[in-house]
Amino acid sequence: MKKPGHTEGRGRQIEVVGEVVSDKMQKTITVQIYRLIRHKKYGKFMRRSSVFKAHDEKNEAKMGDVVRIVHTRPLSKTKRWALKEIVQQGRRTQEVNA
Secondary structure: OOOOOOOOOOOOOOEEEEEEEEEEEOOEEEEEEEEEEEOOOOOOEEEEEEEEEEEOOOOOOOOOOEEEEEEOOOOOOOEEEEEEEEEEOOOOOOOOOO
């Protein structure tokens, strides 16, 4: 029996937006995110970055794209994120067969 106001699922998902820096693996992209932290002593804001591996089932995200990823269960040794959507496509070059 469900309680009143109870919603299905596991609560709010953690989402971050970042840029794809590598798409060379099959069904996996590497996403770099930036965050601002404040220096304890000087108070200056510094930009820190993190790199995550995310699952991309259809291989639709390419290098340079801005994507939204969500935290999931562990999918491999280093992969704990999944692609939710492509926010903005990066500049893509057409390969010319010579």
